[in-house]
Amino acid sequence: MTAVGLDLGGSKIEAQIFDADWALTDKRRVDTPQNYHALLNAIGDLVAWSKADQPNVPIGIGAAGVLSADGRALTANLPATNYKIVHDIRAQIDGGIVYVNDGRAFALSEAVFGAGRGHDMTLGLILGTGVGAGMTWRGELVGEPHSIAGEIGHVAAPLSVCRDLPVIECGCGRSACYEAYASGPGLSRLALHYSGETLSPMDIADQKSKSPSVQMAWEKWCEIVSEMIITSSFHIAPDVVVLGGGLSKIAGVIDDLAIAVDKRALANVKRPKIVLAEAGDASGARGAAYAAYLKGQV
Ligand SMILES: [Zn+2]
Known part of the structure; x- marks a missing residue:
């Protein structure tokens, strides 16, 4: 071994x-x-x-x-x-x-063995119970393995994407972090805000094509996650963003996020490729x- x-x-x-x-x-x-x-x-x-x-x-x-x-x-x-x-x-x-x-750990594994292979700057992004992240440069972690480098989920989401939403206290002790809206519980909060219903992320995945208010919650989630990816682009310009976690399993998430990033990114500036993790x-x-x-x- x-x-x-x-x-x-x-x-x-x-x-x-x-x-x-x-x-x-x-x-x-x-x-x-x-x-x-x-x-x-x-x-x-x-x-x-x-x-x-x-x-x-x-x-x-x-x-x-x-x-x-x-x-x-x-x-x-x-x-x-x-x-x-x-x-x-x-x-x-x-x-x-x-x-x-x-x-x-997720970013390093995907950069060396998975979907980030061969890229210079990789951002690994876990969208699950929380938002986990890490970045690698040519297959090596940026920062110590337990440092906070790349912890994009605890950057505050800007007013441009959340001015109509309640300010959520994040589990980290700060307010209105991206994680509070972009995690699984965050997606459920968005669904409650727009539809008045308590729905799990998998309920939301099933109902978004049938219910306009659930679709609004999904589009807002895509807007917030795309803003988080764009925020990271201004700091580290990842070539590729590798998605993992439960929310990455929602059908169509890659295409919907790519469209949302295109809408919000600077015109004619290279966008990161968004891909699913290979090793799950x-x-x-x-x-x-x-x-x-x-x-x-x-
Ligand atoms: Zn936080």
Whole structure:
């Protein structure tokens, strides 16, 4: 085996083992415990299983959220906020790990092995329970694996796209972040605003062609996500934007976003290509494993 990646999600933790060609050879999945000490134990058990045959294998752990300057986690979907999670995992497993933000892990995996291959600047964008993001330049992450570089979901959405909408408090503690409108719960908020109905993203995908008010919510979502992509273009000019997460599975999302970007971008300026992730749900663990492998090479 070459490396191990753990994907630490709000509902599942999955360990994946990769061979020398970066093919997935084995995996194991457990439910995510809802208290911190049980979480550390679960990670410890999966790491012990992963490295039973090869104690020195590089291990990367990908998780949502950010780390403070003194290493404390800020994460909405794990019971780990305010804990020094990297320090505590290292103590639990009695070894080293590389801790990677899930958006960064996704971007790295897609840039090296997936839809971002061969491009200079890639923006990986996860549109799911939250908005995760990361950027790579020629297959290398920009910023440290757990830095906030590229965290576009927590830039405030401009008045030009949300002046008619309620100001939403974001899970990060700031207000009116793109994530508050562009995530799955954000899309549901837009549907509630325009139609008065409580709808899941999949309901919205089904009903948008039949209901004018649900269609308005979908078009507003496309407008907001396209503005987020254009905002990133003014900072980093990605050649390609690779989409992942549950909302990327809605039929027609790529075409609708490309049209929305065309409407709002500067005239005659190159737009990023918008594409779907190739590795789907496997990207997070593989990106984390690859980041750990690279660290092991230094
Ligand atoms: Zn935020």
